[in-house]
Amino acid sequence: MSYDDVEIEDMEWNEELKAYTYPCPCGDLFQITKDDLKLGEEIARCPSCSLYITVIYNMEDFLVQSDQTKKGIDPPKQQPVTFKLVHPWLEVAEQWKEDFFQVLIMEDSFQVLTELFDYL
Numbered sequence: 001m002s003y004d005d006v007e008i009e010d011m012e013w014n015e016e017l018k019a020y021t022y023p024c025p026c027g028d029l030f031q032i033t034k035d036d037l038k039l040g041e042e043i044a045r046c047p048s049c050s051l052y053i054t055v056i057y058n059m060e061d062f063l064v065q066s067d068q069t070k071k072g073i074d075p076p077k078q079q080p081v082t083f084k085l086v087h088p089w090l091e092v093a094e095q096w097k098e099d100f101f102q103v104l105i106m107e108d109s110f111q112v113l114t115e116l117f118d119y120l
Helices: 034-038 059-070 088-095 097-106 109-119
Strands: 005-007 012-014 019-023 029-032 043-045 052-056
Touching: 019 034, 019 043, 029 052, 034 059
Parallel strands: 005 052
Antiparallel strands: 012 019, 019 029, 029 043, 043 052
């Protein structure tokens, strides 16, 4: 059972710990991070004893902060995919790899591979 229910507004942000804190009766601090809150965690634990508190907060407040910090960040660009043919009987395909890959791009991949295997 939770030692207490505490509103997030009653907790203090500790820059050193990068966590919201609240005094524990043992003398240490209950702690919960912003990442925990974003994930829906509502239990702040004391690192020195077995007590914990339930944090009452609006999860949407933390999701909005996360979305706002992501604005302006470009999505990652697609990187070309390369692979090496490792089967010995596909060495023939290695000889004309560029033509083969161009055909794969333009044609149905399954059909091209079927024709290749029939050829080999």
